[in-house]
Amino acid sequence: MKTKYAVIALVVLALTLTGCASAKVKEAPAPARPVVIGAEGIPQPEWVYKTVSTQDVHFETGYGKMSDKQNSIKRATVEAKNKIAAWVSTTVKEVVVTYVNDAGSGDNRQALDAMEVISQQVAEATLSGVTTEEIWVDADGAVWVLCSIPMANIEKNFEPAAEAVAEAFVESDAAAAANAKMKDAFANLLKGAM
Amino acid sequence: MLSSLDISRYPSNVYVGISGPYSTQERMVEEAILSAAKSILLNQALALDSRLVSSYHSSMGLTSFATEEAAYYDDRAMAETIDALKALSIQFDEQAGAVVLVSYPGQAEASRIYQTVYDEQGLPTWLKTYPKVDGYRFGVGSAKRYYFLNDSLEAADFAAAQNLLDLKTDHALSVEKVRTEGEVMQRDLYQAQRGLLSGFSILARYYDKDAQTYWSLASCYE
Numbered sequence: 001m002k003t004k005y006a007v008i009a010l011v012v013l014a015l016t017l018t019g020c021a022s023a024k025v026k027e028a029p030a031p032a033r034p035v036v037i038g039a040e041g042i043p044q045p046e047w048v049y050k051t052v053s054t055q056d057v058h059f060e061t062g063y064g065k066m067s068d069k070q071n072s073i074k075r076a077t078v079e080a081k082n083k084i085a086a087w088v089s090t091t092v093k094e095v096v097v098t099y100v101n102d103a104g105s106g107d108n109r110q111a112l113d114a115m116e117v118i119s120q121q122v123a124e125a126t127l128s129g130v131t132t133e134e135i136w137v138d139a140d141g142a143v144w145v146l147c148s149i150p151m152a153n154i155e156k157n158f159e160p161a162a163e164a165v166a167e168a169f170v171e172s173d174a175a176a177a178a179n180a181k182m183k184d185a186f187a188n189l190l191k192g193a194m
Numbered sequence: 195m196l197s198s199l200d201i202s203r204y205p206s207n208v209y210v211g212i213s214g215p216y217s218t219q220e221r222m223v224e225e226a227i228l229s230a231a232k233s234i235l236l237n238q239a240l241a242l243d244s245r246l247v248s249s250y251h252s253s254m255g256l257t258s259f260a261t262e263e264a265a266y267y268d269d270r271a272m273a274e275t276i277d278a279l280k281a282l283s284i285q286f287d288e289q290a291g292a293v294v295l296v297s298y299p300g301q302a303e304a305s306r307i308y309q310t311v312y313d314e315q316g317l318p319t320w321l322k323t324y325p326k327v328d329g330y331r332f333g334v335g336s337a338k339r340y341y342f343l344n345d346s347l348e349a350a351d352f353a354a355a356q357n358l359l360d361l362k363t364d365h366a367l368s369v370e371k372v373r374t375e376g377e378v379m380q381r382d383l384y385q386a387q388r389g390l391l392s393g394f395s396i397l398a399r400y401y402d403k404d405a406q407t408y409w410s411l412a413s414c415y416e
Contacts, residue, residue: 040322040323066259068336070335070336070357071259073360074246074356074357074360075259078248081368081385082370082383084368085366085367085370086368126365126366126367127363127365127366128364129363130362131361132360132362
């Protein structure tokens with residue numbers, strides 16, 4: 001049970017830190033950009049070319065240019081949702097791999113089997129509550145969307161994978177030490193990012 | 195013809211139903227009442243399901259973009275709903291068949307959340323930008339003209355419902371496979387999404403004569 005919560009905590013921390021790292025990019029002074037006006041007379045919003053990030057919500061953009069606006073919206077939202085899915089999957093897998101390696105179990109059969117199960121569960125995890133926050137149509141009629149997902153929803157969806165970790169590994173001193181080490185590393189990173 | 199379907203000046207518990215042409219007026223009225231009752235049930239709960247497969251090839255671009263979409267509603271209360279309806283008016287039209295206006299006392303009377311605004315060209319502004327009303331979401335759908343008017347409208351309404359799902363998804367699954375061979379890249383994407391809409395309603399319609407396309411503006415609760 002402790003292991004499950006440790007993995008969930010690490011994933012949430014990692015997701016948050018990814019957000020913070022992006023937030024840092026947002027703060028950098030941007031060169032002056034020419035105003036681009038879209039097909040509907042609306043100026044190009046910042047989120048089209050700049051990463052949007054907050055600590056409790058993850059954002060991704062999507063682009064689509066199809067035969068009509070409705071299909072373009074469909075394609076753009078599909079792309080944005082796929083980016084969110086890929087981001088969640090990659091971040092979660094990285095955390096689990098690091099956790100397994102630092103716990104000293106990375107090279108045994110049990111660990112490899114568990115990783116396979118976890119990776120599959122993560123890859124199959126559904127996204128809950130993806131919302132299209134904004135839509136912009138460029139001068140060529142292509143559609144850009146800004147989609148969001150609350151971090152809390154991702155955390156909830158990650159629970160089955162965390163349970164798999166808890167089942168696969170018995171708590172050990174090495175695992176506890178690795179957890180503590182990672183928490184420290186994340187905390188330091190967080191300080192640097194804020 | 196669409197003007198007779200416009201119920202924007204009525205309270206929100208007034209619904210319109212159309213039948214399409216049938217051989218007798220009696221049958222047309224029956225079908226139109228059924229259509230109005232269906233709108234009431236759709237307003238209570240509408241489950242949507244959408245699956246999409248797309249393939250992208252680095253040298254050929256997008257090679258496929260196929261969708262399979264479905265909508266489900268609970269029709270178990272259809273008979274009771276029809277019994278409760280109060281008919282306000284019945285009109286007959288060559289294209290629409292019977293157009294029946296009914297009020298549903300099972301639902302509280304409230305004013306409509308949105309009235310169409312037109313731009314300088316006389317086009318509804320919702321064709322370009324989604325309306326914004328607190329507590330509601332909006333979707334726009336279009337469909338090419340079918341042989342029967344009721345089929346065209348249903349297709350546009352369905353597209354608007356799916357647009358609502360695209361813009362806010364309760365659950366989505368996305369699986370992507372990318373293969374590279376030399377300098378060629380093939381990307382296949384499968385995405386499935388589901389949602390349950392509450393308060394689904396068609397607020398406005400528009401027919402583009404030149405493009406022979408019907409447009410629907412739909413809303414549901416946030």
